[in-house]
Amino acid sequence: MNNRKTGKPVEILLVEDNPGDVRLTQEAFKEGKVLNKLHVTQDGVEAMEFLRQKGKYAKAPRPDLILLDLSMPKKDGREVLAEIKTDKDLKRIPVIILTVSQAEEDILKSYNLSANCYIIKPIDLEQFVRAVKAIEDFWLTIVTLPPDGKR
Amino acid sequence: MKDKLKTKERLIGESVQMRQRVAEEYAESIVETVREPLLVLDSDLRVISANRSFYQTFQVTPRETEGKVIYDLGNRQWNIPKLRKLLEDILPKSTVFNDFEIEHDFETLGRRIMVLNARRIYHETKRMQMILLAIEDITERKRAEEKLKQAEELKQAIVALERSNKELEQFAYVASHDLQEPLRMVSSFTQLLAKRYQGKLDKDADEFIDYAVAGAKRMQMLLNDLLAYSRVGARVKSFEPTDSEAAFDQAIANLRVAIEEGEAVITRDRLPPLIADDLQIVQLFQNLLGNAIKFHGKEPPRIHVSAKQEGNEWVFSFRDNGIGIAPEYFDRIFVIFQRLHSREEYPGTGTGLAICKKIVERHGGRIWVESEPGKGSTFYFTIPAIRR
Numbered sequence: 001m002n003n004r005k006t007g008k009p010v011e012i013l014l015v016e017d018n019p020g021d022v023r024l025t026q027e028a029f030k031e032g033k034v035l036n037k038l039h040v041t042q043d044g045v046e047a048m049e050f051l052r053q054k055g056k057y058a059k060a061p062r063p064d065l066i067l068l069d070l071s072m073p074k075k076d077g078r079e080v081l082a083e084i085k086t087d088k089d090l091k092r093i094p095v096i097i098l099t100v101s102q103a104e105e106d107i108l109k110s111y112n113l114s115a116n117c118y119i120i121k122p123i124d125l126e127q128f129v130r131a132v133k134a135i136e137d138f139w140l141t142i143v144t145l146p147p148d149g150k151r
Numbered sequence: 152m153k154d155k156l157k158t159k160e161r162l163i164g165e166s167v168q169m170r171q172r173v174a175e176e177y178a179e180s181i182v183e184t185v186r187e188p189l190l191v192l193d194s195d196l197r198v199i200s201a202n203r204s205f206y207q208t209f210q211v212t213p214r215e216t217e218g219k220v221i222y223d224l225g226n227r228q229w230n231i232p233k234l235r236k237l238l239e240d241i242l243p244k245s246t247v248f249n250d251f252e253i254e255h256d257f258e259t260l261g262r263r264i265m266v267l268n269a270r271r272i273y274h275e276t277k278r279m280q281m282i283l284l285a286i287e288d289i290t291e292r293k294r295a296e297e298k299l300k301q302a303e304e305l306k307q308a309i310v311a312l313e314r315s316n317k318e319l320e321q322f323a324y325v326a327s328h329d330l331q332e333p334l335r336m337v338s339s340f341t342q343l344l345a346k347r348y349q350g351k352l353d354k355d356a357d358e359f360i361d362y363a364v365a366g367a368k369r370m371q372m373l374l375n376d377l378l379a380y381s382r383v384g385a386r387v388k389s390f391e392p393t394d395s396e397a398a399f400d401q402a403i404a405n406l407r408v409a410i411e412e413g414e415a416v417i418t419r420d421r422l423p424p425l426i427a428d429d430l431q432i433v434q435l436f437q438n439l440l441g442n443a444i445k446f447h448g449k450e451p452p453r454i455h456v457s458a459k460q461e462g463n464e465w466v467f468s469f470r471d472n473g474i475g476i477a478p479e480y481f482d483r484i485f486v487i488f489q490r491l492h493s494r495e496e497y498p499g500t501g502t503g504l505a506i507c508k509k510i511v512e513r514h515g516g517r518i519w520v521e522s523e524p525g526k527g528s529t530f531y532f533t534i535p536a537i538r539r
Contacts, residue, residue: 020336027343100331123335123371125342 010036010140013063015047015080016098017072021121025067025098028132034140039063044075048083051090063093064145067135068115070099070106078109085114092146096135171276185285192282196221196238199281208288210259221284228258237267242282246271252289263290316384323381327374334374338367373488376502380487383431383509390514392537393429395422395436399456402436406444413444413452420457423465426537431510438503439530443471445497448525464516464533475524485518507532 012029016022022040029038039060041047047068050057066084070077077097084090094116099106102120110118119135122128139145182189188205190198198216206212211225221238222230233253241248251267268285341363349357399422403410410417417440425432436456443454450472458467476484476491483489487505490497504518511518511532522528 018332018336020340024339024343100328100335121335123331123338123375124368125339125346128339 008035010034010065011061011063012036012038012065012067013047013050014038014040014067015042015044015072015077016040016067016069017042018069021069024125024128025132028129029136031129032133032136032140034136036136036140037061043072044077044080047080048075051084051093065139066093066095067098068095070097070101070110078106078113081110081113081115094139094143094145096139175276182283188286188288190221190282190284190286192221192238192284194280194282196282198224205286208260208286209257226258228255231255234267237269238282238284242269242271260288263288264293265289320381320384323377324385327378327381330374331371331378334367334370338364338371341367373500376500377487380502380506380509383506384513388428388430390426390428393425393427393432395425395427395432395458398429398432399436401433402440405433405437406440409441409444413447415444415447415452415454417454417456419455422456422458422467423460424537425465425514425534427514427534428510431513435507435510435532438507439469442503442530443469443473443528445499446471446473446528448472448474448527460536461533463538464535466531466533468529468531470527470529472527475526475528476520476522477524478522481520481522484520 014022014025016025026038029036039050041050046057047066049055050060051063053060068077068080077099081095081097084093084095091114095114097110097115097118098121099119100121101107107118119131122131182191182200182202185202186204188208189202190205191200193199197218197220201213201216206216209225216224222235231253233251237248237251247270249268251269252264253267254262254264256262266287266289268287270283272281272283273279274281341360345360345364349360396419399419403417409415440454440456444452452471452473454469454471456467456469458465460466480491484491485504485508486501488501489505490499490501507530508518511534515535516533518530518532520528520530
């Protein structure tokens with residue numbers, strides 16, 4: 001990946017309203033090998049502002065990867081996903097659904113809205129850390145992401 | 152002229168008489184034909200006549216009846232206060248009463264509900280007041296109505312029960328689902344504490360953290376199992392033709408590790424095709440086989456599964472050579488979170504058989520166990536056979 005060559009950190013946007021989950025994800029990414037910068041927005045409205053560089057996010061970087069929770073206040077993950085995937089500038093950014101919901105309906109709907117993958121948050125800490133590491137391993141080292149900047 | 156007039160008057164008089172007679176005969180034949188018992192009384196409430204239906208219904212003869220006051224008929228079985236009031240108070244004032252219901256013990260008929268209709272009429276020829284009393288036995292109709300009402304009430308009770316069951320399931324599902332989130336926090340951060348600070352604080356701290364981690368893990372297991380249990384009834388998947396031998400193979404595949412570790416030998420006879428929720432049949436088989444492996448005795452587990460048709464249903468049996476169950480626990484083992492052993496002896500939450508029961512009942516069957524401690528158990532369940 002070009003990031004590693006240039007030494008520029010991978011920009012990750014975590015959209016998650018539960019501070020505990022935010023912290024756990026941060027902890028898991030801290031252990032990672034890839035240089036990354038984790039940005040956090042706590043609801044869907046904020047997430048869209050971040051992505052469209054509005055208001056206090058005017059200088060926000062374009063994320064290389066989005067981790068999206070489904071149940072959130074104001075604008076939930078399904079709406080955010082739909083907006084991202086119908087926006088010609090944003091739709092190439094891989095969106096990983098990271099949620100507690102095991103409901104078939106949510107899984108189907110997410111893929112129908114072109115989620116790039118769906119991960120049910122493992123309940124056990126070890127498994128959660130493993131899942132985050134797997135995300136990092138796959139999406140940040142194995143996968144070739146679309147070239148950024150070309151909005 | 153006069154003669155002619157007289158003759159005419161006479162002729163008219165005769166024809167009036169004749170018309171009256173025809174009318175009377177007509178009326179009498181109606182009274183006689185009507186299927187309801189009818190009584191004709193005079194103004195002193197003596198029976199002038201009764202129709203055939205009356206004699207048949209109350210098993211009396213005209214001789215015992217005619218000329219008698221109604222209250223004296225058949226061992227005074229008509230001496231009913233409510234009827235007296237009708238005939239003596241109400242009828243003289245209003246000439247008619249309709250659909251008056253009385254419930255009474257009749258000597259010949261037992262307890263009956265009768266509907267009475269009465270009418271005061273003036274008999275032209277006899278120039279007297281008469282009372283026509285029609286008696287209808289509505290006991291059977293009433294009973295049928297009562298039964299229908301009870302059936303209706305029962306139906307409503309069942310609907311209400313089904314609704315409350317559904318709500319309870321929903322509640323269990325939502326509760327266990329929403330409880331997962333905060334619990335995950337407790338459990339994750341106590342685990343994180345343990346990972347980072349084990350051995351860095353003091354001995355007490357390590358012990359406390361261990362208990363917190365263990366408690367949270369246990370709670371998670373319980374919630375997961377409760378969620379699984381409530382999901383059994385919440386499934387919307389309809390029943391489809393299901394190969395129970397394929398379901399059996401799948402259950403065996405899912406249990407591969409446990410079978411290998413426990414050196415279990417599992418055999419089966421031919422198993423029938425079913426109309427069922429295939430995933431639930433796999434789960435049912437898996438839970439029963441899993442239990443048979445888990446609760447093994449000194450010998451490695453040997454399990455035999457068979458099915459035979461009895462009437463309209465298949466009776467499946469899962470026989471094992473495990474530790475067995477005392478009869479006093481035969482019912483309790485199917486209740487959620489009921490366990491017969493300590494967690495050190497056998498891990499688990501006590502949901503497996505509760506889920507089995509729910510699956511079987513959802514398919515319209517029953518589940519039970521026959522067992523003797525130390526001699527193994529046989530679990531039976533029924534599933535309705537496919538109708539041909």
